[in-house]
Amino acid sequence: MSVNSISEQRSRIMSRVRGKNTKLEQLVSKCIWKRGIRFRKNVLSLFGKPDIAIKKYKVVIFIDSCFWHGCQSHFKLPNKNPQYWNNKIKRNIDRDNEVTLYYQKINWTIIRIWEHDLKANFELVIYHVCRQIHMAKHIDHL
Template sequence: MSRKRNDKENFHVMSSIRGKNTKLEQTISKAIWRKGFRYRKNVTSLYGKPDIAIKKYKLVIFIDSCFWHGCSLHYKQPTKNPEYWRNKINRNIQRDHEVSQHYLEKNWKLIRIWEHDINHNFEHTINYVCDLIKTSKEQHYIK
């Protein structure tokens, strides 16, 4: 016999899910740190609280899990409470778009890394991120 969760139980489950310093974030941030780049994590003073930020070079990095950010390749809608999940994930996608637009309009460099990129081609993903950081650094010193 299954029973429907009440709002208090839903809140408890959702509040136990990490919003920052996830394994994905730790994996990427440690790899970037080992390559010699310094940054700040989960910067609350920046719009959308980027997972990684280098303010000096006007660069933000967001690490998006396939589930929570509605990856078109890998997102699978839960069968329980589908309306809730559809609304939740659609709002996350909308927020991602708003945050991306904010930084692009302000001429910041924006990197969005999908979970599947990390899982399937980690070294390429890290090299891509490091190359963009290097380019941002060079452009900063040219000004």
């Protein structure tokens, strides 16, 4: 395979990567919806465009993939154009930290779910997410 065809193939693959409504987001959304939790997806009016938001209870959920969010355990810097990727992932991590601090400062519940946690024990993660949502619901009514 030539260098050009490898580059073209990688470019084609990367162009298919979704920024929202990923398979993991769909699985999590479907699962918590079945448990009676109502929400909105990819809310543009909220800072950081949360994957899932429940404004009524001040809860935002972000589902972070290991590659795009620079997971310390699973992120592998690509060999091609490493400086670009290093800068890109660093900006993503910085933005994630900024978003987390924002929601903490305004006393919202922010839930960040790592891709590897969902893959390791999906049901346990969903249980904890639902528990945090219910806790936020009760706090909101005090």
